[in-house]
Amino acid sequence: MHIPDGFLDLNLAALFYLLSFAVLIYAFRKAEINPATLGVVAAAIFAAQMLNWPIPGGTSAHFVGGGLAGILLGPYAGSIAMSLVLIIQTLVFGDGGITALGANLWNMAIVNVFVGYYVYSIFRKYSEQLASFLAGWFGITLAATMAGVEIGLSSAFKYGVIEAASVMFIWHGVLGIIEGIITAAVISYISTRAEVKAQAPSKAALALIAVMIVLAPLFAYLAELVNYTEPLEVAAEKLGLNENSLWSGIFPDYTVPGINDYFGALITGAIGVALILAIGVALARANREKH
Amino acid sequence: MHELIERSIRAFSEYFQNFFVYEENLLSKIDPRVKVVGFTILAILSVSTFEIEKILFIIISIYLLAFLSGISIVKLMKRSYLFPLFSFFIVLPTMFFGEPFSYVLIFSLRIFAAISSLQLLIISTPFNDVISALRALKVPEKLLNSLWVTYIYSYILVRDLLAILIARESRRVKRSGHIETMKRGGEALGLFMLRSMEKGEKVALAMKLRGEPIGKVKGSKLLIPYFLLVVVWWTIL
Amino acid sequence: MIEAENISYTYPDGTLGFDELSVKIREGERIAIIGANGSGKSTLLLVLSGLLKPTTGKVRILGVNPEENIEEVRKNVGFLFQDPDIFLFNSTVFDELRYVPSQLGWSEEKIREEVSKIAEEFKISGILKKPPFRLSGGEKKRVALASILIYSPKILFLDEPFANVDAKTKRKIFEILETYDGTVVFTSHELELVESLADRIIVMSLEKRVIAETDKLNEEILRKADLL
Numbered sequence: 001m002h003i004p005d006g007f008l009d010l011n012l013a014a015l016f017y018l019l020s021f022a023v024l025i026y027a028f029r030k031a032e033i034n035p036a037t038l039g040v041v042a043a044a045i046f047a048a049q050m051l052n053w054p055i056p057g058g059t060s061a062h063f064v065g066g067g068l069a070g071i072l073l074g075p076y077a078g079s080i081a082m083s084l085v086l087i088i089q090t091l092v093f094g095d096g097g098i099t100a101l102g103a104n105l106w107n108m109a110i111v112n113v114f115v116g117y118y119v120y121s122i123f124r125k126y127s128e129q130l131a132s133f134l135a136g137w138f139g140i141t142l143a144a145t146m147a148g149v150e151i152g153l154s155s156a157f158k159y160g161v162i163e164a165a166s167v168m169f170i171w172h173g174v175l176g177i178i179e180g181i182i183t184a185a186v187i188s189y190i191s192t193r194a195e196v197k198a199q200a201p202s203k204a205a206l207a208l209i210a211v212m213i214v215l216a217p218l219f220a221y222l223a224e225l226v227n228y229t230e231p232l233e234v235a236a237e238k239l240g241l242n243e244n245s246l247w248s249g250i251f252p253d254y255t256v257p258g259i260n261d262y263f264g265a266l267i268t269g270a271i272g273v274a275l276i277l278a279i280g281v282a283l284a285r286a287n288r289e290k291h
Numbered sequence: 292m293h294e295l296i297e298r299s300i301r302a303f304s305e306y307f308q309n310f311f312v313y314e315e316n317l318l319s320k321i322d323p324r325v326k327v328v329g330f331t332i333l334a335i336l337s338v339s340t341f342e343i344e345k346i347l348f349i350i351i352s353i354y355l356l357a358f359l360s361g362i363s364i365v366k367l368m369k370r371s372y373l374f375p376l377f378s379f380f381i382v383l384p385t386m387f388f389g390e391p392f393s394y395v396l397i398f399s400l401r402i403f404a405a406i407s408s409l410q411l412l413i414i415s416t417p418f419n420d421v422i423s424a425l426r427a428l429k430v431p432e433k434l435l436n437s438l439w440v441t442y443i444y445s446y447i448l449v450r451d452l453l454a455i456l457i458a459r460e461s462r463r464v465k466r467s468g469h470i471e472t473m474k475r476g477g478e479a480l481g482l483f484m485l486r487s488m489e490k491g492e493k494v495a496l497a498m499k500l501r502g503e504p505i506g507k508v509k510g511s512k513l514l515i516p517y518f519l520l521v522v523v524w525w526t527i528l
Numbered sequence: 529m530i531e532a533e534n535i536s537y538t539y540p541d542g543t544l545g546f547d548e549l550s551v552k553i554r555e556g557e558r559i560a561i562i563g564a565n566g567s568g569k570s571t572l573l574l575v576l577s578g579l580l581k582p583t584t585g586k587v588r589i590l591g592v593n594p595e596e597n598i599e600e601v602r603k604n605v606g607f608l609f610q611d612p613d614i615f616l617f618n619s620t621v622f623d624e625l626r627y628v629p630s631q632l633g634w635s636e637e638k639i640r641e642e643v644s645k646i647a648e649e650f651k652i653s654g655i656l657k658k659p660p661f662r663l664s665g666g667e668k669k670r671v672a673l674a675s676i677l678i679y680s681p682k683i684l685f686l687d688e689p690f691a692n693v694d695a696k697t698k699r700k701i702f703e704i705l706e707t708y709d710g711t712v713v714f715t716s717h718e719l720e721l722v723e724s725l726a727d728r729i730i731v732m733s734l735e736k737r738v739i740a741e742t743d744k745l746n747e748e749i750l751r752k753a754d755l756l
Contacts, residue, residue: 004374005405006338006398028434035433036498039440040448040491041484046441047448048480050306052298055469060298063480072484080434084441091421092442093309094370094409098334156338158385158394178473185477190485192619193661269344272524276352279520283513284359287317293598297581304540311542446541451614457579458615461607462675465631466599482617 001064001144001172002089003104005097009154015223016150017102019216023110023209024083030201031077038077042084045069049085053178061178066112067120067139068183071132072190075117075209076201082109103150111213112143116183118210128191129184136183137176144172149217153224292460292472299456303449310446312370317360318415322510323424329518330412336525337404341397345528349404352521357411370410375403418442423508440494452483529555529683529711530576535585537571545571546736548584555682558705558712560722562745563732564754569715570610570687572732576713577607577685590682603632606676608686612668616660621652621671624660628679642678650674650700666697673701677708686714690721719745719755 008016031038045065052060069078086104089095096104116139123131145168151157152164190196313319318326337349357367379399386392412421422435459479467475530553537545546568553559553576561569574580578587578594578601587594594601609615618624625643634642647653650670655663660671669692676684689701698721705712705725716722722729723745731740731753740749750756 004378004402005334005409006378006402008338010335010339028431034492034495035437036440036495037488037491039437040444040487040494042437042441043444043448044452044484044487046445047452048483050299050302050449051295051452051476051480052302053469053473053476054294054298068484072488080437084434084437087438088441088445090409092413092418093306094406094413097338097405098331098409099338099405156341156398158382158388158390181470181473182477182480185474186481186484189478189481189617193485193659266344268524268528269348272348272520272528273351273355275524276517276520277355279517280355280359283517284317286513287320287511300540304542307541449540454609454611455614457574458607458609459617461577461579461602461605461609461615462628463631464599464602464628464679478617482614486613 001108001147002086002096003100003107003147003151005099007097007151007154007157008100008103009156009224010099011223011226012150012154012220013099013102015102015219016106016216019212019219020102020105020110023212024079024105026205027076027079030205031074031080033073033077033080038081039084041069041073041077042081042088045081046085046088053182055178061175063179063182064108064112064140064143065183066108066143067116067132067135067137067179068186070113070115070117070139071120071135071183071187071196074201075114075206078117079109079113082113103147106216107143107147107150110209111146111216112139114206114209114213115139115142118206128196129188132187133180133184135180137173137180140176140179141169141173144176145169146213146216150220153217153220155224292456292463292467292475295472295476296453296456296460300453303453306449307446312414313417314362314414316362316415318356318362318411318514319417319420320510321415321514322508322512323416323420324427324508325512325514325518326412326416327421327424327428329514330408332518332522333408334405336522337401337408340401340525341394342528343393343397343400345525346397346400346404348525348528349521350400350407352517353404353407353411356517357414360415362411362414367407367410367414370414371403371407374406375399378402420508420510427508436498440498444490444494448483448487451486452480455479455483455486529553529557530587530589530713532576532582532587533585535575535582535587537568537575537580538583539571544568544736545575545583546732549738550585551576551730551738553711553713555711558725558727559714559730560726560728561713561715561730561732562717562719562722562753562755563715564734567732567734567753568736569732573607573685573687573713573715577605577683578602579607603679604682606679606681606684608673608676608684608689610688610691612665612672613661615672616668616675619659620657621660621663622656624671624675625656625678627675632679646674646678666693669693670697670700673704677704681710683711683713684708686712688716689714690716690718719750 048063048065051063055061066082069081073081083105086096086109090098090101116135119138120131120135123134145165148165148168149161152159152161187196333349333353337346340346354364358364379395382395382398386395422439426435456479532551534548534550536548539545561572563569575582575587578589589601590604592600616624618627622643626639629639647656652670652674655667660668690698702721727743729742729745730738731749733739733752734754739752747756
């Protein structure tokens with residue numbers, strides 16, 4: 001479920017960085033928990049995610065723990081704990097892309113945690129077991145569907161949004177049952193020993209975040225309409241920095257129609273490689289001498 | 292449960308291989324701010340184009356840098372090829388809907404470029420350097436403290452979790468199915484979460500006594516011209 | 529009873545648990561494993577009991593290969609962990625004691641009978657309704673040991689049974705091990721207790737190897753094992 005680099009269009013990636021940061025900064029202010037405690041709990045979720053649960057058919061599944069984090073720590077501290085896990089996974093393990101980090105945070109640290117928390121709060125009056133099962137199951141399924149929407153809307157990924165989102169929905173809807181069972185088992189065990197006490201956050205903020213989650217696909221759709229799928233390239237073109245203008249600048253007389261483009265790119269590329277090689281060798285030498 | 296433990300031990304060992312991947316090399320002496328920003332830019336450049344020459348240029352400059360710094364190219368490739376390969380097979384069926392093979396190839400290559408860039412950062416930069424760089428880039432101190440604690444404790448807690456699972460397994464005398472394993476394992480996980488939360492509070496106290504864990508950024512900024520040239524040439528290509 | 533041939537164990541993070549070694553333990557023997565901290569005693573105990581699969585080599589317990597029939601092994605093996613907190617997980621001491629018997633299909637009547645018998649013996653009758661995690665260190669250790677002995681396993685593995693307990697509990701545990709009708713394998717740092725209790729002592733060095741198998745410790749061995 002960690003989206004790697006290259007699946008999302010940059011404008012979508014940027015949008016989800018924005019959305020995630022908005023919610024996480026608020027959550028960070030609101031979470032009343034010591035940074036060290038939070039770090040250890042995040043490490044525990046991280047370790048729990050590495051367990052390999054055997055499932056029928058001889059393969060195995062992983063536990064994500066977003067719903068659990070929301071229930072145990074409350075949505076604010078829970079979303080921060082999940083963010084820590086995701087940042088570590090990206091920066092230490094290369095699990096999930098750096099441009100896609102905003103979207104991954106949105107799906108697994110926000111949608112999964114908050115939806116898990118909402119579902120748990122709604123159903124806990126009927127049964128704690130059922131509520132935590134649904135929180136685990138629905139949280140992960142919705143997070144995965146959100147990932148499907150983001151990827152599907154991206155023009156870099158040629159499948160449509162309906163295909164991508166429904167594949168993710170069905171697949172994780174089935175796998176999510178495992179998430180639900182484990183979440184329920186963890187919560188029911190913990191409630192035999194301690195009060196499962198998540199701080200109750202203000203209703204208005206929770207409602208606003210819920211609205212943001214519901215509207216996120218629409219935001220993504222709108223961002224895609226702007227059609228700046230390759231903003232950097234558009235900028236480069238606007239600045240007139242493409243190969244043809246440069247090429248005619250250096251070799252104005254060179255006119256072999258047809259091959260020009262191809263060779264142009266090849267030769268520009270070769271010059272580029274030669275240049276970076278030169279700088280690289282110089283750097284390596286300088287660095288070696290210094291130490 | 293037995294299977295859960297055996298399989299998880301295998302997963303843990305892969306994890307530890309990743310945990311200790313950092314190695315001393317020429318790149319590790321560069322100011323981590325330059326590396327964090329530089330390699331992020333390379334990743335962004337890789338995924339913001341579908342032009343094959345630009346992507347190849349990024350890949351070449353990443354692997355050239357690795358080679359010149361004495362980092363094994365094979366190692367870097369081994370850590371980078373899996374996701375692109377996986378993605379290749381995911382988008383391969385689009386050919387039935389009229390997408391050219393070049394799309395499938397380029398889609399996978401740009402992922403390969405971006406991942407290689409991130410992996411090179413990981414191989415050449417110990418995590419405390421990454422944190423110092425993030426601090427210099429004005430990421431809030433509290434968040435960085437949590438991040439550092441997460442990093443060190445993930446190593447310690449993996450062992451703790453394993454010990455709890457094994458202790459739980461030692462008193463299982465009946466064969467159990469998958470659902471049973473999930474329930475019992477989930478309970479063990481509950482015990483583990485409780486212990487970890489208690490431990491978290493103790494660590495918070497200990498940290499107050501000992502003070503800040505991570506120091507200042509250091510190192511040369513020699514890599515800046517390299518990254519600049521790659522960016523400029525990417526635009527020109 | 530237990531046969532281990534050329535076994536070794538390497539942890540997931542690549543650190544060596546213990547280097548290649550072979551061990552044979554006969555029925556009714558009391559075996560002590562001693563060595564400095566980090567010599568691999570606990571890991572060896574986990575592998576000999578079938579809880580961890582050796583990285584190389586094979587273990588047979590009561591003639592059974594644990595990989596083929598782990599449940600058969602578990603029924604006959606009890607393991608006491610050094611840290612009772614990772615071991616005790618039920619909500620009351622009573623549930624803790626009945627945990628294995630109820631898996632073995634004992635009748636409720638028999639369970640109650642056996643529980644009260646063993647609770648009497650271990651002086652934990654007064655705390656049967658308490659949650660284990662609220663108990664003192666000595667109580668926890670006694671509850672943990674009782675919850676294993678209740679199903680009379682043929683082989684007992686104990687990791688540091690004498691650590692972190694008061695003198696009275698220590699004596700109690702000593703008595704139990706001395707009279708236990710079965711095979712006992714334990715690790716300990718208490719060399720005097722080890723010598724009077726064990727029929728055979730396996731000595732491990734910091735290089736994670738077995739450097740001696742003896743019934744009497746001497747200065748040379750202890751020096752080699754970094755215990756002097």
